[in-house]
Amino acid sequence: MAAATAAASSEEAVKAAKVLMVGAGGIGCELLKTLALSGFSDIHIIDLDTIEVSNLNRQFLFRQSHVGQSKAKVARDAVLKFRPNINITPYHANVKDSNFNVDFFKQFNVVLNGLDNLDARRHVNRLCLAAEVPLVESGTTGFLGQVTVHVKGKTECYECQPKPVPKSYPVCTITSTPSKFVHCIVWAKDLLFAKLFGDKNQGNDLNVHSKDDSSSKTDVFERSVDEDLEQYAQRIYDHVFGYNIEVALDNKETWKNRRKPNPIYIKDALPEDAVQQNGRSRDHMNEEQDPSAMVSLGLRNSQEIWSLAENSRVFLEALKLFFEKREKEIGSLIFDKDDQLAVEFVTAAANIRASSFGIPLHSLFEAKGVAGNIVHAVATTNAIIAGLIVIEAIKVLKGDYQDYRMTYCLEHPARKMLLMPVEPFEPSKSCYVCSETPVVLEVNTKTTKLREVIEKVIKSKLGMNLPLIMVGATLVFEDGEDLEEDEIANYALNLEKVLAELPAPVLNGTTLTVEDFHQELKCSINIKHRDEFDEEKEPDGMVLAGWSGPVDKQITSNGENRSVPSSSNTEDVDGTAEDISAKPGMKRKLNEILEAKENFDALENPSDVGSSSAQVVEDDDDDELVMFDEDPRQSKKKRLQ
Numbered sequence: 001m002a003a004a005t006a007a008a009s010s011e012e013a014v015k016a017a018k019v020l021m022v023g024a025g026g027i028g029c030e031l032l033k034t035l036a037l038s039g040f041s042d043i044h045i046i047d048l049d050t051i052e053v054s055n056l057n058r059q060f061l062f063r064q065s066h067v068g069q070s071k072a073k074v075a076r077d078a079v080l081k082f083r084p085n086i087n088i089t090p091y092h093a094n095v096k097d098s099n100f101n102v103d104f105f106k107q108f109n110v111v112l113n114g115l116d117n118l119d120a121r122r123h124v125n126r127l128c129l130a131a132e133v134p135l136v137e138s139g140t141t142g143f144l145g146q147v148t149v150h151v152k153g154k155t156e157c158y159e160c161q162p163k164p165v166p167k168s169y170p171v172c173t174i175t176s177t178p179s180k181f182v183h184c185i186v187w188a189k190d191l192l193f194a195k196l197f198g199d200k201n202q203g204n205d206l207n208v209h210s211k212d213d214s215s216s217k218t219d220v221f222e223r224s225v226d227e228d229l230e231q232y233a234q235r236i237y238d239h240v241f242g243y244n245i246e247v248a249l250d251n252k253e254t255w256k257n258r259r260k261p262n263p264i265y266i267k268d269a270l271p272e273d274a275v276q277q278n279g280r281s282r283d284h285m286n287e288e289q290d291p292s293a294m295v296s297l298g299l300r301n302s303q304e305i306w307s308l309a310e311n312s313r314v315f316l317e318a319l320k321l322f323f324e325k326r327e328k329e330i331g332s333l334i335f336d337k338d339d340q341l342a343v344e345f346v347t348a349a350a351n352i353r354a355s356s357f358g359i360p361l362h363s364l365f366e367a368k369g370v371a372g373n374i375v376h377a378v379a380t381t382n383a384i385i386a387g388l389i390v391i392e393a394i395k396v397l398k399g400d401y402q403d404y405r406m407t408y409c410l411e412h413p414a415r416k417m418l419l420m421p422v423e424p425f426e427p428s429k430s431c432y433v434c435s436e437t438p439v440v441l442e443v444n445t446k447t448t449k450l451r452e453v454i455e456k457v458i459k460s461k462l463g464m465n466l467p468l469i470m471v472g473a474t475l476v477f478e479d480g481e482d483l484e485e486d487e488i489a490n491y492a493l494n495l496e497k498v499l500a501e502l503p504a505p506v507l508n509g510t511t512l513t514v515e516d517f518h519q520e521l522k523c524s525i526n527i528k529h530r531d532e533f534d535e536e537k538e539p540d541g542m543v544l545a546g547w548s549g550p551v552d553k554q555i556t557s558n559g560e561n562r563s564v565p566s567s568s569n570t571e572d573v574d575g576t577a578e579d580i581s582a583k584p585g586m587k588r589k590l591n592e593i594l595e596a597k598e599n600f601d602a603l604e605n606p607s608d609v610g611s612s613s614a615q616v617v618e619d620d621d622d623d624e625l626v627m628f629d630e631d632p633r634q635s636k637k638k639r640l641q
């Protein structure tokens with residue numbers, strides 16, 4: 001649907017508009033209210049989630065009695081109470097569902113995002129481009145926030161600019177030489193928790209060897225059928241905090257210039273009778289309640305720092321509770337900051353490890369913040385951002401593209417400005433999403449299987465869900481539900497073939513055409529053969545150039561990238577608030593405007609972009625502040641005229 005004519009008044013434009021809101025969370029609730037109060041009368045809302053207790057502090061359209069119900073539907077009902085004559089159409093669904101296709105998007109004059117994850121944001125960006133519907137995109141992280149406008153052919157799209165890569169840690173720091181509490185948390189969460197309760201087939205760098213390795217091939221983390229749970233919990237404790245540290249100490253070189261860790265065995269941390277007594281009061285626990293080590297141990301204050309003994313008790317108890325009360329989930333658990341028992345386990349494990357390495361211990365509340373990459377949401381920021389979304393939406397509806405602004409909400413006023421408007425940029429000519437520019441993939445075509453290219457590049461980096469891959473006129477792979485059996489078998493064979501041996505061989509100079517019909521995105525990948533890759537620097541064994549998307553990773557190096565699972569209610573790392581630092585032109589402008597050092601810090605660190613709970617708590621003092629240098633690309637970049 002074409003934007004209204006430039007001559008339209010704001011009021012007329014608003015009245016005539018049909019808008020789609022994606023996300024009815026922290027920003028979404030504010031946005032729906034502001035839209036309704038601004039005169040919008042045809043609003044559609046998509047949100048896949050149901051209301052949780054933790055949403056109630058800021059998602060003010062929801063009440064305790066709504067917990068468990070669809071956010072989109074409850075938000076609609078709440079707003080209709082004070083604006084009964086408007087139309088609000090809720091969809092309790094994932095925006096990535098195939099019925100929300102290009103035709104669906106085309107019915108709207110503007111799309112407004114109040115999302116909390118990169119995956120969904122990219123998807124909406126692609127559909128808006130395909131449907132030629134303007135997108136107003138937003139995100140907040142604590143006090144920081146931003147609203148950006150994306151109009152095909154006029155401004156850059158959401159994916160034109162690279163998003164900063166979230167902080168990653170070398171695996172050896174995590175597994176062997178932690179120096180900060182966050183390193184212990186990553187170890188406890190991504191290695192130990194994953195090893196004990198997650199998918200056993202997943203790679204894991206946790207050292208699981210025992211000294212007489214040659215004789216014992218068994219995984220020390222496996223619980224044998226007849227092993228008493230008490231014994232098992234103590235054995236794991238002694239293995240990871242005692243034995244593994246002793247093994248690490250054997251490597252004298254490592255500790256030449258570092259403080260040596262102390263191995264901790266359960267007998268040192270807890271007197272034997274305390275081990276026996278542990279969790280004794282559990283019998284009084286309410287069976288209805290979710291199992292909690294804190295409850296069964298009578299620990300009440302999540303803001304208090306537990307002693308080593310208390311952490312040890314929580315560790316043993318939490319481990320036992322997982323096996324006793326949540327056995328069915330073992331093998332498929334993924335750490336979730338809202339899973340109390342998981343947070344208790346990770347806090348205790350991180351603290352015991354921190355004790356060993358002489359790192360200060362932290363409370364469960366703090367540990368949860370670090371583990372969940374939580375920056376506490378600020379309702380006011382969401383309200384400000386929602387207001388700005390509506391302001392930009394009205395400009396879009398009126399066709400006032402000269403006046404579009406990307407607006408950044410800062411933590412501290414600089415030259416009395418708390419809201420900083422910046423003119424949008426033109427679309428990037430090298431963006432594979434909104435321009436036809438091919439990307440280049442350097443890969444060893446003789447050893448790399450098609451499956452690896454699909455997983456590591458096409459799905460993970462290019463963000464395609466259901467790709468179709470052509471080499472010249474030959475279709476080598478297709479994903480989707482409507483395939484014939486022989487096609488499925490044929491593609492399965494191709495997946496396991498190396499590129500050079502595909503029915504249409506992929507060699508140096510070959511161009512792959514990749515298409516995702518659902519996203520209506522088509523992209524060319526030019527192949528460049530390379531024999532060798534640096535395992536440390538290029539762990540994927542392939543390098544994608546001309547790609548500007550972010551990578552959600554927590555641990556890098558020695559061959560492994562670990563993805564942070566992306567889901568709507570976790571804190572996907574993505575780019576909004578930090579886009580600021582990623583825009584070279586903006587940097588210069590910011591440099592002129594901002595003086596306060598805190599503003600620079602604030603802009604460099606936030607990571608999400610989620611509308612509320614966002615991201616990466618990064619207190620790394622060795623994190624260099626990226627200074628606002630002149631970027632050579634800037635001279636080529638033009639402001640929107």
Ligand SMILES: Nc1ncnc2c1ncn2[C@@H]1O[C@H](COP(=O)(O)OP(=O)(O)OP(=O)(O)O)[C@@H](O)[C@H]1O
Nearest residue numbers: 023025026047048049094095116120568611612613
């Ligand atoms: N793919 C998607 N389709 C539809 N809605 C989505 C999708 N991804 C995320 N959302 C919705 O976007 C909203 C983002 O809101 P917000 O950041 O406040 O998150 P939240 O899950 O409500 O809160 P928190 O993450 O702090 O617990 C959520 O309501 C979420 O359900």
Ligand SMILES: [Zn+2]
Nearest residue numbers: 157160431434
């Ligand atoms: Zn683009």
